[in-house]
Amino acid sequence: MAKDQTTDTGDTTAAAEGSNSRLSLQDVRDIIGDVQNLKKERKELTAEIQAKRERINAGGIHKKAFDMAMAYMLMEPEQREDFDVAYAFVRKAGNMPIQPDLFTLADKRAKEAEAVDK
Numbered sequence: 785m786a787k788d789q790t791t792d793t794g795d796t797t798a799a800a801e802g803s804n805s806r807l808s809l810q811d812v813r814d815i816i817g818d819v820q821n822l823k824k825e826r827k828e829l830t831a832e833i834q835a836k837r838e839r840i841n842a843g844g845i846h847k848k849a850f851d852m853a854m855a856y857m858l859m860e861p862e863q864r865e866d867f868d869v870a871y872a873f874v875r876k877a878g879n880m881p882i883q884p885d886l887f888t889l890a891d892k893r894a895k896e897a898e899a900v901d902k
Contacts, residue, residue, distance in 0.1 A: 807815075841847045859867060872882050883889070 805812075837847050837850065840850045856864060856867065875882050884892070
């Protein structure tokens with residue numbers, strides 16, 4: 785075995801086993817353990833997130849609306865602008881244009897009500 789195929793501690797490297805890696809068996813063992821632990825943590829976090837989403841849903845907010853708003857909040861401003869334009873375009877193409885702003889709609893209905901009263 786060549787000197788470059790052992791670590792300072794004498795552990796065999798993957799190169800000694802026919803791999804291109806310069807990691808030792810212990811390095812790989814450590815990484816395996818780390819990844820297993822991270823996957824366990826991710827599973828627990830995913831369960832916590834799901835519980836929060838269920839609470840949102842039980843509170844009357846559609847989970848998909850919540851998810852979409854969360855994704856939107858995490859976008860960079862330029863991405864949001866591109867998203868808004870593309871979203872409006874796709875809605876229009878699907879014959880489902882975006883509804884007017886709530887306040888614009890309220891003003892329009894108030895003006896219509898005033899016209900009826902005259």
